[in-house]
Amino acid sequence: TVKGVIFDLDGVLVDTAIFHFQAWKQLANSLGFDFTEKQNEQLKGVSRIRSLELILAWGGISKTAREQELLANQKNSWYLDLVNKMKPGDTLPGAIELLTCLKENNYKIALGSASKNALLILERTGIVNFFDVIVDGNTVTASKPAPEVFLKGAKSLNIDSAKCLVLEDAQAGIDAARAAGMYVIGIGKYSGLTGANCLINNLNELLED
Numbered sequence: 001t002v003k004g005v006i007f008d009l010d011g012v013l014v015d016t017a018i019f020h021f022q023a024w025k026q027l028a029n030s031l032g033f034d035f036t037e038k039q040n041e042q043l044k045g046v047s048r049i050r051s052l053e054l055i056l057a058w059g060g061i062s063k064t065a066r067e068q069e070l071l072a073n074q075k076n077s078w079y080l081d082l083v084n085k086m087k088p089g090d091t092l093p094g095a096i097e098l099l100t101c102l103k104e105n106n107y108k109i110a111l112g113s114a115s116k117n118a119l120l121i122l123e124r125t126g127i128v129n130f131f132d133v134i135v136d137g138n139t140v141t142a143s144k145p146a147p148e149v150f151l152k153g154a155k156s157l158n159i160d161s162a163k164c165l166v167l168e169d170a171q172a173g174i175d176a177a178r179a180a181g182m183y184v185i186g187i188g189k190y191s192g193l194t195g196a197n198c199l200i201n202n203l204n205e206l207l208e209d
């Protein structure tokens with residue numbers, strides 16, 4: 001039976017995928033090419049620097065490591081302009097209700113995110129106190145689909161992987177959770193996600209019974 005629940009952040013608890021898209025699009029446009037929502041789908045769960053590498057390849061542009069660092073910083077500063085407008089309650093449907101329900105029923109709760117901005121986002125949206133453990137892009141070396149982020153979460157919660165449930169909206173994240181030997185619920189029924197134990201449209205569907 002499940003004792004711990006590990007949440008992805010972007011696209012599961014908060015609607016920040018659109019902010020990532022806007023900031024990457026601004027960066028691509030500043031370099032003279034476009035960036036589509038379809039391409040953005042492929043960046044879900046993917047680290048900032050790996051996302052930049054993919055975008056530069058799509059734009060047919062090559063940059064030195066130093067230039068890439070500056071471009072990643074530029075994108076992040078545009079992204080943070082959007083994040084800094086977030087307020088308590090700016091969470092996806094069902095998120096606060098589910099976190100509250102899990103807490104009341106004594107489940108342990110962890111965050112398992114690729115983002116280096118995770119703590120800021122949890123604080124701004126007012127949900128940081130629900131989390132027993134936060135594993136994010138600052139603590140993980142091998143990005144999703146590597147299982148590290150979720151294995152670290154389970155270890156810090158002191159719960160067996162086999163007793164952890166992961167909630168994910170990204171294919172890389174579903175693959176990471178499976179590789180960690182966990183149950184995984186995919187968010188986005190019509191998004192073409194594969195390999196999850198089940199798919200739902202949003203967190204409200206977990207609250208119905």
Ligand code: BG6
Pocket residue numbers: 009010020043044045046047048051076113114115116117118137170
């Ligand atoms: C993931 C997002 O949660 O975090 C990706 O799905 C993003 O789109 C990644 O690139 C890294 O985020 P950040 O905030 O460190 O740039």
Ligand code: MG
Pocket residue numbers: 008009010011012044045168169170173
């Ligand atoms: Mg996500």
